[in-house]
Amino acid sequence: MTRYPTDQRRRDLATIHMVKKHLGMDDAAYRDILWSVARVRSSSELDQAGRSK
Template sequence: MAKRYPTDQRRRDLAAIHAAKRDLAMSDDTYRDILWAVARVKSSADLDQAGRSKVLDHLRACGWKPVKKANEWKFIDAAAPDRQPLLRKICMVCKSMGVGKAYAEGAAHRQTGIERKLEMMDEGQLWLLAGVLERTRKSKEQAK
């Protein structure tokens, strides 16, 4: 049985399994049949580390290839020169926490109530966002 509080690796594995299911356009019945045949479980939540590895190996054998994300931070080089240092700071903090651009945009949305891409934020909004992300990073490091 799986742990009650998933580890980061477990979360990544389960996300990869579900992405493979989506990318291979599997029906729910087919997906559950694979889980049963490969790991003798009815739900991916019940997979242990060995089971997750077996299922991922099987899905790769079925033709699934994990898609690498394009460089989501590439826009920084094209940004206005006065905003580039703040955008780089946000990028580095996000990378150190293991999150992406969408996380930063979500944090900005929660902070301001306005949904806006990082590219469209002014210097003041970026400054506030960098502070929020830095405090979040520090609190997560202290929690470890």
Template sequence: MTHYPTDQRRRDLAAIHAAKRDLIMSDEAYRDILWSVARVRSAGDLDQAGRSKMLDHFRACGWKPVARVNEWAFIDKAAADRQPLLRKICAVCRSMKVGKAYAEGAARRQTGVERKLEMMDQGQLWILAGILDRTRQHKENAK
């Protein structure tokens, strides 16, 4: 296997598996394609050139990779007084490896009102930031 940045390898393998899923391939058909294109039975055995060949093959079959949407992009468009709290919430969620939906769910459980982060006022965001920070600390102490 050639030396290739680990994160790029991981992204390529994720894209290959996403293509398999999106093209609705059976495991047997997928392994046959791996063998016919790159002479391997597992995507993990592919080198950089093999991964590129596989991705090119899937694109030729009509697969189009879907761009990831940054769920936190709305923070830059929020009111200036709410941005610091939203950034805090984002940072805590990322440190816990959870998404925006987790934060909104925590707010819903606490207040009983279902509301998107974009629609919360500064007071609600302040309470949510505290809840999430305490949750993060609790999870870290439990390790």
């Protein structure tokens, strides 16, 4: 059984959090962007389509 989807999800979430840190975003702004783009309040709720936006 391949672990690719789980590994890819982990990499995607790590990239999202690195960009958040690089941009110096506070938590409220970050969650507002998540909501406006993907209608979620946490990156853990993102599906594959949401992570690719």
